[in-house]
Amino acid sequence: MLTLILYNVTNGLMLGAFYVLMALGLSLILNLSNVINFAHGNFLALGAYMALELTKVVGFWGAFLIAPLLTALFGVAVELLMRFVYRRDPVYSLLLTFGLAFVMQGLMLWWWGPTPQEMHMVPALEAPVSADLFFITWYRVFMVAIVIVTVIGVFAFLRYTRVGLRIRAGTLDLDTVSALGVNVKLLRTFNFTMGCLLAGLSGVLATGAIGINPNMGDDLLMPSFIAIIIGGVGSLTGTLFGGLLIGVTAALTAAVYPAASEVVIFVMLVLVLLIRPRGLMGEEGMLT
């Protein structure tokens, strides 16, 4: 019984780690550019396929470094397109990323086919940590470690660098930041790219956890939205906790009653909207 609970909590933490990476990227883009990136799950899939192809050439560790960067590079191209719709009604930016999601998914379906593909891990990572806890492989440990390092890195970057400061200020009031002489266009591009980099990274990490197929990111997109709303729009710390919270809750529910594991996330969403509409750590008036 204890093993079962531990097994589910581990699964939950792992899912939560994906939610956190996805939601952080989405949240960065949402906070600064006021854009919901529907294609974020497809960026994840793109990162996974890049890793799959690159592993054949440069091995897993090379792919692990290069694939997120290539995904981010594609993000730059997308952001240049997004510039056309920033000043317009939010419906246009939403439809643009919605259309982009279709295009990306369609192209990946066309190029790689619908069958899920397996990627061969480094043998050292595939081994379990101990015989009793067979479900905790070194890969999972590695993954969680990378996610923790990345999250700390992103927060430190936003906290201690000049560009990070500008991004945080832009979240509050982009017009003023622009009036103070910051190149807002460049800032947005950089920020969007950073979000896509996180999506690409989660894609690479997902190669060892989820089967690689064109719509592998779709099931992660909706929980990431909910993580943002629960944590509070505008607050990255909130997004972090929201992602972990729904990951663990969904996994614990799965241990008791598997069919409800998705619905429980939505119940939490409704509860938060009822009791604390601004989200757990959101401030009233942010983006509302």
Next chain:
Amino acid sequence: MSSATAIAARDEQPLYRRWLPLAVMSLALITAPLWFPRLGGYTALASGVLVFGLAAMGLNLLLGFTGVLSFGHAAYFGLGAYGAGLMLKYVAPSTPLAILVGTLLGGLAGTLFGLLIVRRRGVYFAMCTIAFGQIFYYIAYKWNDFTGGFDGLRGFHREPIGFGALAFDITNDTPFYYFTLLVFAIAVALMGLLLRSPFGRTLRAIRENERRARFLGIPVERHIWLSFSISCFFTALAGTLYALLNNFADPLALHYSQSGYFVIMAVLGGMRSFWGPLLGAAVFWVLKDFLSSALPTEWMAFLGAIFMLSVLFFPRGMLGMLKRRGVE
């Protein structure tokens, strides 16, 4: 030109210029079963255009006339479809009752949810509607015994309406098209009356300048809530027709990509015009039907590219562009 003068200008147009397009459109819709199959379509596809047109026009009451973006209207559309289907399958084999129950189910769900989010604005509002809409998708997807799960709800079919000598058999495609057209006409007439009423003008005032509307003493939240609720009722009504049309309700009708389709129909046709979403639905639905049969694997990429191009280059939509040319 401000929109107030635009409205005044439209009211002063000669009578035939206001009624001619409506007459042409009505004629085209009434004769559609005659000419549409000859152009390579089929009657059920024409019924589909009416169904999605009604859903998109319902959404546009909120999107185009109140200026509030919902990206989760598939939930209410799908609830309408499932409500009608479940009613026919488990309770009573009656078409009018199925329509009534489905519409009430979707509309009331929207009304309740609207209460939770009326204070949110812009992208945040849209995000809440997306996330909330997915609840019903997961319920329909997971609850196999009751809703049929991934395969959708089967095992029901539309029933003839009326009694005895007045019975009207709508089980065939063409009679059902006319039945859909009748329901569509009644719903759209209601919507038109609503938008011409002081309530409709108030919604437009909120769209143009929410802060000013608030200063004028208009209870903005209540109006947005009402608009959301009414638009959900119309979309749910369309959903019931969708279930009757296919004799089937599928979980994809509840999925957020379906919500995106409704939004793109409204934008493609022109979200600032009353009939725009119907035109958008016609173009979109026929195009999707053609693309998905001609290019079974690549259609998604093409459809997405069309979305992106129309957003980038035709943000006003087809009727919006026509209108602008007409005014200038």
